Amino acid sequence: MPFGNTHNNFKLNFKVEEEYPDLTKHNNHMAKVLTKEMYAKLRDKQTPTGFTVDDVIQTGVDNPGHPFIMTVGCVAGDEESYEVFKDLFDPIISDRHGGYKPTDKHKTDLNFENLKGGDDLDPNYVLSSRVRTGRSIKGYALPPHNSRGERRAVEKLSVEALNSLDGEFKGKYYPLKAMTDAEQEQLIADHFLFDKPVSPLLLAAGMARDWPDARGIWHNENKTFLVWVNEEDHLRVISMQKGGNMKEVFKRFCVGLNKIEEVFKKHNHGFMWNEHLGYVLTCPSNLGTGLRGGVHVKLPKLSTHAKFEEILTRLRLQKRGTGGVDTASVGGVFDISNADRIGSSEVDQVQCVVDGVKLMVEMEKKLEKGEAIDSMIPAQK
Amino acid sequence: MLNKSYLKEVFQSSMLKDVMQPNIMFVQCHLLSGEVFILYCVTIISKNYSNIIETLNFKRATHYNGPYTVLQSVRQFQQPIQAQKAGLDGKQVGKETLPPPFTVSILSDGPRSQRSLSSLRSLSDCGNNMASSFSRILSSKRNVGILSLVGAGSLTVGLLLNREQHVSAGAPVRRVYPASAEYPDLRKHNNCMASHLTPAVYAKLCDKATPNGYTLDQAIQTGVDNPGHPFIKTVGMVAGDEESYEVFADIFDPVIVERHNGYDPRTMKHPTDLDASKIRSGQFDEKYVLSSRVRTGRSIRGLSLPPACTRAERREVERVVVNALGGLQGDLSGKYYSLTDMSEKDQQQLIDDHFLFDKPVSPLLTCAGMARDWPDARGIWHNNEKTFLVWINEEDHTRVISMEKGGNMKRVFERFCRGLQEVERLIQEKGWEFMWNENLGYILTCPSNLGTGLRAGVHINLPRLSKDARFAKILDNLRLQKRGTGGVDTAAVGSTFDISNLDRLGQSEVHLVQTLIDGVNFLIECEKRLEKGQDIKIPAPISQFK
Numbered sequence: 037m038p039f040g041n042t043h044n045n046f047k048l049n050f051k052v053e054e055e056y057p058d059l060t061k062h063n064n065h066m067a068k069v070l071t072k073e074m075y076a077k078l079r080d081k082q083t084p085t086g087f088t089v090d091d092v093i094q095t096g097v098d099n100p101g102h103p104f105i106m107t108v109g110c111v112a113g114d115e116e117s118y119e120v121f122k123d124l125f126d127p128i129i130s131d132r133h134g135g136y137k138p139t140d141k142h143k144t145d146l147n148f149e150n151l152k153g154g155d156d157l158d159p160n161y162v163l164s165s166r167v168r169t170g171r172s173i174k175g176y177a178l179p180p181h182n183s184r185g186e187r188r189a190v191e192k193l194s195v196e197a198l199n200s201l202d203g204e205f206k207g208k209y210y211p212l213k214a215m216t217d218a219e220q221e222q223l224i225a226d227h228f229l230f231d232k233p234v235s236p237l238l239l240a241a242g243m244a245r246d247w248p249d250a251r252g253i254w255h256n257e258n259k260t261f262l263v264w265v266n267e268e269d270h271l272r273v274i275s276m277q278k279g280g281n282m283k284e285v286f287k288r289f290c291v292g293l294n295k296i297e298e299v300f301k302k303h304n305h306g307f308m309w310n311e312h313l314g315y316v317l318t319c320p321s322n323l324g325t326g327l328r329g330g331v332h333v334k335l336p337k338l339s340t341h342a343k344f345e346e347i348l349t350r351l352r353l354q355k356r357g358t359g360g361v362d363t364a365s366v367g368g369v370f371d372i373s374n375a376d377r378i379g380s381s382e383v384d385q386v387q388c389v390v391d392g393v394k395l396m397v398e399m400e401k402k403l404e405k406g407e408a409i410d411s412m413i414p415a416q417k
Numbered sequence: 418m419l420n421k422s423y424l425k426e427v428f429q430s431s432m433l434k435d436v437m438q439p440n441i442m443f444v445q446c447h448l449l450s451g452e453v454f455i456l457y458c459v460t461i462i463s464k465n466y467s468n469i470i471e472t473l474n475f476k477r478a479t480h481y482n483g484p485y486t487v488l489q490s491v492r493q494f495q496q497p498i499q500a501q502k503a504g505l506d507g508k509q510v511g512k513e514t515l516p517p518p519f520t521v522s523i524l525s526d527g528p529r530s531q532r533s534l535s536s537l538r539s540l541s542d543c544g545n546n547m548a549s550s551f552s553r554i555l556s557s558k559r560n561v562g563i564l565s566l567v568g569a570g571s572l573t574v575g576l577l578l579n580r581e582q583h584v585s586a587g588a589p590v591r592r593v594y595p596a597s598a599e600y601p602d603l604r605k606h607n608n609c610m611a612s613h614l615t616p617a618v619y620a621k622l623c624d625k626a627t628p629n630g631y632t633l634d635q636a637i638q639t640g641v642d643n644p645g646h647p648f649i650k651t652v653g654m655v656a657g658d659e660e661s662y663e664v665f666a667d668i669f670d671p672v673i674v675e676r677h678n679g680y681d682p683r684t685m686k687h688p689t690d691l692d693a694s695k696i697r698s699g700q701f702d703e704k705y706v707l708s709s710r711v712r713t714g715r716s717i718r719g720l721s722l723p724p725a726c727t728r729a730e731r732r733e734v735e736r737v738v739v740n741a742l743g744g745l746q747g748d749l750s751g752k753y754y755s756l757t758d759m760s761e762k763d764q765q766q767l768i769d770d771h772f773l774f775d776k777p778v779s780p781l782l783t784c785a786g787m788a789r790d791w792p793d794a795r796g797i798w799h800n801n802e803k804t805f806l807v808w809i810n811e812e813d814h815t816r817v818i819s820m821e822k823g824g825n826m827k828r829v830f831e832r833f834c835r836g837l838q839e840v841e842r843l844i845q846e847k848g849w850e851f852m853w854n855e856n857l858g859y860i861l862t863c864p865s866n867l868g869t870g871l872r873a874g875v876h877i878n879l880p881r882l883s884k885d886a887r888f889a890k891i892l893d894n895l896r897l898q899k900r901g902t903g904g905v906d907t908a909a910v911g912s913t914f915d916i917s918n919l920d921r922l923g924q925s926e927v928h929l930v931q932t933l934i935d936g937v938n939f940l941i942e943c944e945k946r947l948e949k950g951q952d953i954k955i956p957a958p959i960s961q962f963k
Binding site: 046057094098183184185246249 | 593594595598599600601602605628629630634638641642727728729730732733757783784788790791793
């Protein structure tokens with residue numbers, strides 16, 4: 037249950053003007069869209085689990101803006117949030133996802149064989165490859181809103197599903213609250229361990245409540261397939277390895293996900309999905325595929341080129357520091373990943389990464405030789 | 418359906434000649450659907466009883482959530498009402514200006530305040546006569562499903578006598594899993610909440626909510642999220658509103674007993690005394706004492722506390738308090754600086770004066786939801802002399818601070834009491850009051866601040882005493898605590914310490930400040946003796962409760 041928002045009916049005793057948040061200094065998607073009239077219309081509604089519009093927007097009210105990126109400023113508390121508050125979510129989704137309309141349909145494609153190439157990225161530049169997504173378990177409230185009992189139920193079901201995997205996916209679960217020091221050291225060394233969120237974007241949405249209860253990490257013995265339980269979403273699924281063989285990473289990703297989904301479906305708790313929004317996750321920015329496929333790539337020359345940002349935009353890619361979101365790059369090494377999430381399939385998005393990174397590595401090589409790259413700059417995809 | 422014309426009909430058809438003066442009419446309607454509505458109107462009796470009863474501002478209140486709902490709705494009648502007084506025979510005998518519905522404020526008070534009960538009686542006298550006639554008439558109107566109709570007086574009496582009823586009128590808590598599945602894992606925790614929240618207590622309270630909808634899970638969230646503090650055993654829970662302390666008494670009471678060293682709110686009474694003239698020897702040797710300060714908090718009755726308040730409530734707190742502070746005069750007159758529209762220049766000045774408070778970063782506070790909507794409705798008020806300061810909507814509705822350089826603690830406390838009493842008078846003029854009851858004293862967000870909420874202290878230089886091995890024991894026996902000069906969670910710089918009273922609840926303000934004064938004087942004596950090479954003695958421990 038989200039804290040501090042008391043029972044919604046009590047708030048209705050106050051006039052709209054008195055309750056409407058002051059968004060004059062705000063710069064996030066929610067603040068751009070939430071007018072007083074919209075707030076008045078939505079404030080007496082709630083989802084079947086009791087999530088209200090104030091719960092949806094709290095993180096955006098508490099965090100006026102982000103220095104690097106335009107944040108979303110709202111979250112869903114359950115699957116129905118996107119329906120009950122569609123007046124608010126639809127324009128935000130459209131704004132965030134390049135004009136995605138309420139009537140658009142999203143294509144899901146987890147058939148790894150449809151990916152072309154991707155196994156030949158130069159490992160001298162591409163240090164590691166990774167694909168992640170999230171999944172929400174149908175029938176449970178999402179991290180901003182779930183109670184301890186629900187979170188524990190998600191953990192129990194997830195661990196059962198994961199422990200049933202075999203072959204290259206055979207692995208073990210490490211609950212955060214029962215981890216030994218030795219296990220913790222190892223997980224840190226492997227760069228697997230996730231910590232209690234410190235970003236105010238997540239804290240203000242209530243996702244860190246009851247930490248570390250029912251949170252944990254599962255990974256296979258090969259350390260190439262990793263699942264986070266109850267961090268920012270019910271599940272975050274990650275496939276990764278050193279080097280540039282994105283094809284292999286994506287194959288493992290698709291196969292693993294499909295296997296896990298089978299188990300959940302057997303328990304009548306499949307993943308949250310619909311044909312308009314694709315996979316339903318906590319943050320509207322992760323709707324659709326929820327997929328971020330990317331590489332850590334050395335681009336010291338290209339990253340200082342005047343047209344770097346433009347090239348990324350045209351390739352439908354984004355850059356981050358090697359610590360993930362909200363970090364800066366170290367030593368010219370960038371995290372380059374797909375910018376889109378919805379409106380194109382998993383295969384499409386990973387294809388963008390594969391093709392785009394290949395091109396950028398060639399540009400980097402050219403710049404090393406002192407040659408110009410203007411002719412290589414692509415048209416907008 | 419219940420609408421204006423129907424109610425008018427009801428009023429007209431009743432035997433209103435019993436009503437001798439204009440009144441505020443409350444109609445509590447229980448519909449068969451289970452919903453409860455409060456209807457109210459201010460009536461003025463027209464010169465002719467058989468004619469139309471003029472109702473001034475008839476309004477349908479929304480879902481009944483306790484007396485505060487009604488209180489807030491009626492608050493809109495702030496202006497005096499022109500009324501026509503009628504004699505027994507219905508003839509107009511004159512005009513009268515009624516005060517704003519002041520008597521309505523008693524609805525917000527608990528059953529223990531003597532002040533309210535007397536005004537309640539006068540209201541109930543005129544109300545009781547109406548009740549029986551109304552219920553007779555309305556019970557025949559079965560199609561609307563009204564089960565009972567209560568007039569103003571009996572409604573208020575009913576609320577006060579039957580506090581359990583309105584306290585349990587909170588919305589049902591969403592419960593999908595049994596209490597055992599929801600019980601938090603507190604095995605690695607070390608705070609007062611964790612020490613006392615057994616699975617049995619949790620199961621008993623987890624389905625309850627205060628009239629505003631505040632739940633146990635919300636109250637304990639900060640303690641669940643923050644297992645322990647390196648220096649002190651934290652409380653681990655907060656109140657979302659005044660009723661929290663009652664609805665969740667089964668957990669708050671033992672926490673209070675532990676935190677306040679044995680004070681039991683179930684059996685003991687807390688004395689309040691803000692008479693600064695009783696203070697003796699309140700001037701310290703300024704060779705040692707660098708500054709003196711007294712702080713406390715106050716909450717505005719009828720509005721939820723910072724962990725639970727809505728934006729509208731928080732803004733209302735700001736309005737009420739800033740309004741009252743605007744009425745302060747003389748050495749207390751000053752200015753308000755809202756955090757949302759502070760100029761750069763003002764901000765710098767407030768930082769230089771060490772007055773500016775920032776968005777809380779301590780997870781103890783953020784996990785309790787106190788930083789929501791920052792900086793909306795937050796601000797700082799201080800007098801022109803910069804010796805009296807009020808923080809609005811930080812960790813409590815208000816934090817009131819009196820301070821000055823040097824060692825004149827008596828003057829600091831005198832100004833503190835005077836300022837507090839003035840503010841209280843000013844808010845009462847507008848129909849508001851502070852949250853207070855005779856067992857818990859002044860009600861604040863954190864149970865550690867109940868009672869007086871008072872921390873009186875000095876910044877004092879004790880180079881020799883602070884290095885003496887007996888220092889901690891001396892402080893302990895004097896019922897004092899030391900902190901660094903940055904406040905709680907800081908270390909001392911050099912040999913300058915912040916020394917303040919340890920206790921908050923069970924002793925009055927005067928008593929605590931006197932204890933601090935006597936204690937600090939003793940410490941200074943010790944320091945002087947050590948300077949001369951003389952030995953010092955550990956004082957006998959002071960008894961805690963009178």
